[in-house]
Amino acid sequence: MTVTRVDGVRKRRERGSIAPEDIIDAAFAVAERDSIDNLSVQEVAKHLDIAVTSVFWHFRKKENLLRAMSDEAIQAVQQLLPSPNTAISWRAFLEEYYTKMREVYRTNDVLADLVLIRLSEYSLASTHLTYQGVEKIVALLVSAGFSPVNAWRLNGTLLTYTRGIIISERTQRIQQVATIDERQSTLIVPQSMPQLFELVQTNSVSLSMASDDDFTFGLSVLLSGFEQLLKSDQQRVSD
Amino acid sequence: MTVTRVDGVRKRRERGSIAPEDIIDAAFAVAERDSIDNLSVQEVAKHLDIAVTSVFWHFRKKENLLRAMSDEAIQAVQQLLPSPNTAISWRAFLEEYYTKMREVYRTNDVLADLVLIRLSEYSLASTHLTYQGVEKIVALLVSAGFSPVNAWRLNGTLLTYTRGIIISERTQRIQQVATIDERQSTLIVPQSMPQLFELVQTNSVSLSMASDDDFTFGLSVLLSGFEQLLKSDQQRVSD
DNA sequence: ACCTGAACACCGTTCAAGT
DNA sequence: ACCTGAACACCGTTCAAGT
Numbered sequence: 001m002t003v004t005r006v007d008g009v010r011k012r013r014e015r016g017s018i019a020p021e022d023i024i025d026a027a028f029a030v031a032e033r034d035s036i037d038n039l040s041v042q043e044v045a046k047h048l049d050i051a052v053t054s055v056f057w058h059f060r061k062k063e064n065l066l067r068a069m070s071d072e073a074i075q076a077v078q079q080l081l082p083s084p085n086t087a088i089s090w091r092a093f094l095e096e097y098y099t100k101m102r103e104v105y106r107t108n109d110v111l112a113d114l115v116l117i118r119l120s121e122y123s124l125a126s127t128h129l130t131y132q133g134v135e136k137i138v139a140l141l142v143s144a145g146f147s148p149v150n151a152w153r154l155n156g157t158l159l160t161y162t163r164g165i166i167i168s169e170r171t172q173r174i175q176q177v178a179t180i181d182e183r184q185s186t187l188i189v190p191q192s193m194p195q196l197f198e199l200v201q202t203n204s205v206s207l208s209m210a211s212d213d214d215f216t217f218g219l220s221v222l223l224s225g226f227e228q229l230l231k232s233d234q235q236r237v238s239d
Numbered sequence: 240m241t242v243t244r245v246d247g248v249r250k251r252r253e254r255g256s257i258a259p260e261d262i263i264d265a266a267f268a269v270a271e272r273d274s275i276d277n278l279s280v281q282e283v284a285k286h287l288d289i290a291v292t293s294v295f296w297h298f299r300k301k302e303n304l305l306r307a308m309s310d311e312a313i314q315a316v317q318q319l320l321p322s323p324n325t326a327i328s329w330r331a332f333l334e335e336y337y338t339k340m341r342e343v344y345r346t347n348d349v350l351a352d353l354v355l356i357r358l359s360e361y362s363l364a365s366t367h368l369t370y371q372g373v374e375k376i377v378a379l380l381v382s383a384g385f386s387p388v389n390a391w392r393l394n395g396t397l398l399t400y401t402r403g404i405i406i407s408e409r410t411q412r413i414q415q416v417a418t419i420d421e422r423q424s425t426l427i428v429p430q431s432m433p434q435l436f437e438l439v440q441t442n443s444v445s446l447s448m449a450s451d452d453d454f455t456f457g458l459s460v461l462l463s464g465f466e467q468l469l470k471s472d473q474q475r476v477s478d
Numbered sequence: 479a480c481c482t483g484a485a486c487a488c489c490g491t492t493c494a495a496g497t
Numbered sequence: 498a499c500c501t502g503a504a505c506a507c508c509g510t511t512c513a514a515g516t
Contacts, residue, residue, distance in 0.1 A: 010482080010483095012481065012482070012515085012516075013480085013481060013482090014480090014481085014516090015479060015480040015481070015516075016479080016480070017480090017481085018480080018481080037358075040507080040508065040509085041508080041509065041510090042507075042508065042509085050481080050482090051481065051482050051483070052482095052483095052508095052509085052510095053481075053482060053483075053484095053510085053511090053512095054480080054481055054482070056509085056510065056511085057479095057480065057481070057482090058480090060510090061509085061510080062508095062509065062510090116406075116410075117356065117406070117410070118410075119276075119409075119410055119413045124425075124426070127426060128426060131426060131427065131432060131435060131446075132431060132432060134435065135431070135432040135433075135434055135435050138434045138435065138438075139433075139434050142434060148434055148437060148438055148443070149438065149443045149444060151434070152434075152435075152438055152443075152444050153444070153453065153456050153457075156448035156453055156457075157400075157453070157456065157457040157460060159403075159448060160400060160403040160404050160407055160448060160449065160453070160457060161396075161399060161400045161403055161457070162403070163403040163406065163407060164398075164399040164400055164401070164402040164403025164404075164406070165399050165403075167355075167356070167402065167403070167406060168399055168402060170358075171355075171356075171357075171358055174358045186363075187363070187366060187367060187370060188370065192371060192374070193370060193371060193374040194374075194378075195374055195377045195378050195381060195387055195390070195391075196370060196373065196374050196377065196391075198387060199377075199387055199388065199391055204387070204388045204391075205388060205391050205392070205395075207370075209395035209398060209399060210399065214392065214395055214396070214399070217392050217396065218392075218395075218396040218399060218400070221396060221461060221464035221465065221468070222460060222461065222464065224464050224467065225460035225461065225463050225464040226460065228463065229460070249501080249502095251496080251497075251500065251501070252499085252500060252501090253497090253499090253500085254497075254498060254499045254500070255498080255499070256499090256500085257499080257500080279488080279489065279490085280489080280490065280491090281488075281489065281490085289500080289501090290500065290501050290502070291489095291490085291491095291501095291502095292491085292492090292493095292500075292501060292502075292503095293499080293500055293501070295490085295491065295492085296498095296499065296500070296501095297499090299491090300490085300491080301489095301490065301491090
């Protein structure tokens with residue numbers, strides 16, 4: 001922390017010495033420490049050693065700061081995701097794309113909160129960026145033979161499923177991770193739940209429903225379903 | 240609001256006159272008005288015309304009150320969902336079950352927040368109730384010919400997908416509902432997004448990716464994929 | 479134009495004091 | 498055992514005053 005204090009009194013900063021970008025960076029640092037839910041403007045200001053009210057000069061409401069963070073988050077995620085690649089099959093690409101998406105959000109709760117969970121508006125630029133990503137995927141699928149509508153829906157379904165598993169995994173990790181294993185034994189009683197008891201005993205499944213295996217499984221069922229769809233799309237064209 | 244005040248001073252309540260259940264009910268009423276995120280213990284107390292500190296006597300922390308609400312929410316949802324029904328096909332049942340689930344959460348943000356989104360622990364009893372519901376579905380699927388592991392995964396995949404669409408729908412409804420239609424025209428520009436532009440122009444799709452059509456589509460792709468799986472499960476048995 | 483402290487309303491929580 | 502007001506630390510936000 002830079003020392004800019006004299007006798008505990010803040011030295012007044014010169015105009016222009018606080019860039020909005022600095023505030024956003026500090027907000028990310030604090031959010032990573034305290035979580036988005038516990039992010040406080042006061043802590044952001046403390047992190048930069050500026051007055052809280054200075055933050056409010058640049059972002060009139062906390063919500064505005066969060067929106068700016070969301071925009072950065074959307075950009076960051078978009079850059080981490082692979083671009084459509086015609087060198088591999090559409091199926092291999094989608095597998096790679098959504099596996100990567102899951103990994104990105106799983107390893108960064110702040111990004112998941114800002115982009116996937118929190119109720120907020122994004123800037124027009126961010127929304128634009130998002131849809132441009134979708135456009136590229138749809139184009140890839142169309143060139144692979146899907147009808148445009150099916151290409152759109154295929155991508156939407158995978159996005160929705162991946163979002164579901166990210167949130168499931170996150171809630172379970174944060175809430176119960178410490179207890180689920182010990183619970184697993186007392187939770188599933190053989191009398192009223194013979195099927196689940198058997199599955200748990202033989203270690204065939206994880207109770208979380210959001211493990212790597214679960215994701216791989218769900219993804220491949222969806223992709224196989226879409227392969228069937230592709231056949232009928234192609235049939236229709238050749239008729 | 241019951242009048243229990245004399246000259247603006249609260250009349251002291253007799254011991255035992257505040258039931259925990261009353262506080263929970265009031266909390267639901269306030270949450271439905273203000274949303275879970277904006278639920279304040281002060282407002283709950285005001286709603287019952289009791290002292291804030293009285294709430295804290297019954298629930299030592301706000302988190303405890305939220306947990307009690309979550310438990311009630313889980314019970315409420317479970318009662319609204321249909322029970323496994325052997326009179327119809329497994330596919331028809333799952334379609335009905337998850338369509339209903341989507342509807343329940345969609346029409347009640349508080350339930351969705353408490354059960355699906357918020358990071359919290361549930362009581363052992365609630366978790367038990369949830370897994371008992373899963374057990375019944377798994378048993379139904381096993382009796383339809385699925386292997387236990389596939390039955391579990393099939394259900395888990397549908398649950399995850401449904402959760403994803405509920406959250407997608409909710410975030411989009413709350414954040415952009417007013418703007419998305421007017422945005423739709425300026426957002427999708429034909430130059431950089433010819434595919435999406437065409438789809439939007441012809442009204443073939445909704446940008447939300449969480450419409451009724453989207454859900455029906457995703458659900459049926461998953462169910463068809465599982466039908467394929469059933470065939471191979473049955474094949475294995477007859478071998 | 480930008481940075482700041484004082485001040486305010488609201489919130490979650492503690493505690494000692496009532497019955 | 499249960500209900501309460503006073504009191505506290507923290508939060509988001511406004512505003513008038515500095516430079």
